[in-house]
Amino acid sequence: AQKVTQAQTEISVVEKEDVTLDCVYETRDTTYYLFWYKQPPSGELVFLIRRNSFDEQNEISGRYSWNFQKSTSSFNFTITASQVVDSAVYFCALSAPRGTSNTGKLIFGQGTTLQVKP
């Protein structure tokens, strides 16, 4: 079975602090895809990153970085020097490759609400 767990329900930080959002996943597929989405107060889902399971390189995009560790089935997201505009709900998600019974389904974690205070 596929499952995504975001154990942190809510996180509150003060602006300029670094913050890490945790994501742990379960899957039996040897190939899979991991995603992070941001949902600002306006409600739309904003795509942040997709990571293929066969690419274990960590990635940095500006103040955002992602740490993918297959050994611990984790795909954590770090925001460096947080800003008020980072306040949002963040979702981690998992999808299966083509040709499996789970193809076409996206499994979401429960989401982490991040509040960045000025």
Added chain:
Amino acid sequence: NAGVTQTPKFQVLKTGQSMTLQCAQDMNHEYMSWYRQDPGMGLRLIHYSVGAGITDQGEVPNGYNVSRSTTEDFPLRLLSAAPSQTSVYFCASSGFTTGVYSGNTIYFGEGSWLTVV
């Protein structure tokens, strides 16, 4: 969100009424799906489709019907709305790319806020 058009954005229904949420994509994607979002529960899969004429149930299918007569369209029907169906609904379209940036690409509609009173 480029490529996925979802309507309406807001809707208020009375208990027992029926309605259809529309979803259309122009990317020729095989896979389409509907999710509902409730506080503290993330997004849960309602129904999904792996191609025209093929649909299947997700995690929370009760009270919803879908059909996929064309590749482009995947409407979600509420047959007899209940207050428990008050939620935010998202449609998604999914495809697979090949080459250097191969993988699963997923696009979401802007969401539909549904209130059943």
